[in-house]
Amino acid sequence: MKMKEVSIPSGANLTAIYRELVGNYPKFFKMDTLSKLGFLLTEMLVGDDPGRFTPREDRAVLVFSRNGCLANDLNYAKSMEDFPSPALFVYTLPNIVAGEISIRNKYEGETSAYVLEKYDRPLIDGIVRQAFQDRITRDAIVAWIDCPSDTEWTAMAWIETK
Amino acid sequence: MTKVYCIGEGLVTPLGSTVEAVLDAAREGLSRRLFEKRGTLSGASFFEEIAIEAARKATRGMEMTPRTGLVLSTTKGNVEHIGRADISLAASARNIADAVGITTSPIVVSNACISGIAALLQGMRMIRSGEYDNVVVVGAEVHSDFVHSGFDCLKALSPEPCRPFDKDRQGLNLGEAAAAIVLSAKAGPWEISDGVIRNDANHISGPSRTGEGSYKCLRYVMDGIDKEDIAFVSVHGTATPYNDEMESIALHRAGLSDVPINALKGVFGHTLGAAGILEAIVSMAAFDKGIVLPTKGFHEMGVSYPVNVSAQERPAKGKLFIKLLSGFGGVNGAMVFRKGGAL
Numbered sequence: 001m002k003m004k005e006v007s008i009p010s011g012a013n014l015t016a017i018y019r020e021l022v023g024n025y026p027k028f029f030k031m032d033t034l035s036k037l038g039f040l041l042t043e044m045l046v047g048d049d050p051g052r053f054t055p056r057e058d059r060a061v062l063v064f065s066r067n068g069c070l071a072n073d074l075n076y077a078k079s080m081e082d083f084p085s086p087a088l089f090v091y092t093l094p095n096i097v098a099g100e101i102s103i104r105n106k107y108e109g110e111t112s113a114y115v116l117e118k119y120d121r122p123l124i125d126g127i128v129r130q131a132f133q134d135r136i137t138r139d140a141i142v143a144w145i146d147c148p149s150d151t152e153w154t155a156m157a158w159i160e161t162k
Numbered sequence: 163m164t165k166v167y168c169i170g171e172g173l174v175t176p177l178g179s180t181v182e183a184v185l186d187a188a189r190e191g192l193s194r195r196l197f198e199k200r201g202t203l204s205g206a207s208f209f210e211e212i213a214i215e216a217a218r219k220a221t222r223g224m225e226m227t228p229r230t231g232l233v234l235s236t237t238k239g240n241v242e243h244i245g246r247a248d249i250s251l252a253a254s255a256r257n258i259a260d261a262v263g264i265t266t267s268p269i270v271v272s273n274a275c276i277s278g279i280a281a282l283l284q285g286m287r288m289i290r291s292g293e294y295d296n297v298v299v300v301g302a303e304v305h306s307d308f309v310h311s312g313f314d315c316l317k318a319l320s321p322e323p324c325r326p327f328d329k330d331r332q333g334l335n336l337g338e339a340a341a342a343i344v345l346s347a348k349a350g351p352w353e354i355s356d357g358v359i360r361n362d363a364n365h366i367s368g369p370s371r372t373g374e375g376s377y378k379c380l381r382y383v384m385d386g387i388d389k390e391d392i393a394f395v396s397v398h399g400t401a402t403p404y405n406d407e408m409e410s411i412a413l414h415r416a417g418l419s420d421v422p423i424n425a426l427k428g429v430f431g432h433t434l435g436a437a438g439i440l441e442a443i444v445s446m447a448a449f450d451k452g453i454v455l456p457t458k459g460f461h462e463m464g465v466s467y468p469v470n471v472s473a474q475e476r477p478a479k480g481k482l483f484i485k486l487l488s489g490f491g492g493v494n495g496a497m498v499f500r501k502g503g504a505l
Contacts, residue, residue: 055363057360057378061361066250066252067250068250068251068272070249070250073241073244073249073308074244074245076308076312077244077245077308080307080308080311083315084311084312084314084315085315086312086315086316089311089312089315089316090316090366090367090490091366092238092308092312093237093272093274093490093491094251094272095272095273095274095489095490095491095493096274096366096490096491098361098491098493099361099366099490099491099492099493100366102361102362102363102492103363103364103365103366103492105363106363107361107363108360108361108362108363108374108375108378109360109361110358110359110360110361111273111359111361111491111492111493112271112273112280112284112359112493113271113272113273113491114269114270114271114272115250115251115252115255115270115272116252116267116269116270117252117253117255117256117267117268118252120267123267123269126291126293127269127284129291130284130287130288130290130291131287133287133290133291134358135382135385136382
């Protein structure tokens with residue numbers, strides 16, 4: 001069963017979207033662009049969920065891209081010329097966005113980041129189906145967030161149910 | 163459900179490039195974390211070269227089919243070339259697949275320090291889906307200023323050889339290696355019988371104070387096994403103060419305080435995306451010799467919950483072992499390696 005699919009246009013003002021949808025989660029401002037996109041996409045998907053923020057283990061977060069966390073990797077590499085920034089370094093992993101979504105929503109289930117050669121929907125759908133082999137997982141937030149720079153990206157997400 | 167077996171293994175490490183040599187080095191208490199020579203012969207990057215070599219060793223004599231998959235486990239791949247080349251992990255995976263003759267779309271699992279278990283779990287699921295005959299799971303990581311400076315600025319690096327679970331542990335050492343396992347529904351000497359990933363949902367760079375995700379992983383895999391059958395748990399054991407403490411809590415909560423555990427980071431350092439696969443291969447080889455490997459660097463208990471650390475080599479009693487990992491992003495993973503298969 002498919003539910004709604006959401007997206008954020010390339011170059012959109014993420015702070016404006018945050019203020020409209022959330023407004024009271026200051027950790028947002030520490031996140032890299034990839035995490036901000038994943039965070040906001042999830043807000044768009046589950047903002048109206050009844051019983052939200054109750055810890056749950058049955059929802060997975062699966063994030064796909066081609067470029068992983070490249071935009072933030074470049075920012076961290078730049079900081080190395082001066083003083084390497086721990087605040088940037090912790091975002092130099094493609095799965096941190098899934099961690100941010102988990103922390104915000106108290107999703108204690110599976111989280112994973114996959115890097116593929118291109119947006120390949122049949123391949124993504126197959127990996128999501130395989131993730132449902134987990135005995136507890138019942139649905140998954142699935143996102144394609146390709147963010148090679150802080151100003152240009154492809155960002156979409158949907159919920160897939162077992 | 164389809165049983166999934168390990169039918170091939172390959173290693174490229176600073177301690178040797180055969181499973182036997184690496185096992186002997188670990189038993190003798192040797193430690194080497196970085197390769198001496200980093201030149202490449204093939205024109206591929208050093209990262210890709212060691213990954214390809216490990217994959218070739220693991221697939222020796224095996225026929226690639228149109229239903230052979232590739233899963234690559236790495237955290238940073240070619241990051242040493244950032245700004246000078248396309249460092250996409252997907253491009254590396256394609257190069258590795260081409261070099262070993264795999265034609266399906268390669269999948270990269272980049273899940274921080276649990277990438278190795280996550281990649282094996284992905285491979286296990288691909289076999290169980292019935293869509294793949296076999297899956298080559300390759301983990302690799304090379305040393306870079308990028309990663310070194312990052313762990314340095316987080317104050318996570320130990321100035322001395324690391325000491326997992328020791329009271330004087332001061333942090334981790336970074337290592338580099340490549341390791342590969344071929345998974346198949348065809349019977350082999352080891353079965354991967356279960357695996358799981360759980361998130362702490364607590365902090366992106368600090369482990370949970372209650373060991374939440376790690377405990378949930380253990381609880382999940384224990385559901386299918388008898389505690390008496392566990393020969394040992396090969397823990398993550400990075401030797402950072404927080405990681406080892408967290409694991410002691412998770413093991414305690416899971417009722418595994420008296421089961422032997424060991425950590426291999428004192429031998430290889432923390433090989434990040436290679437760690438899960440490298441440590442699994444060495445643990446399987448040790449079990450095949452009937453032993454639990456020692457925990458190099460450990461002398462005196464330094465965690466607050468009781469755990470049964472194997473300071474010295476000892477006999478392995480049981481039918482299986484559990485591999486445990488944790489990483490940034492709040493991720494934790496556990497995997498069950500069961501001896502026996504059909505052989």
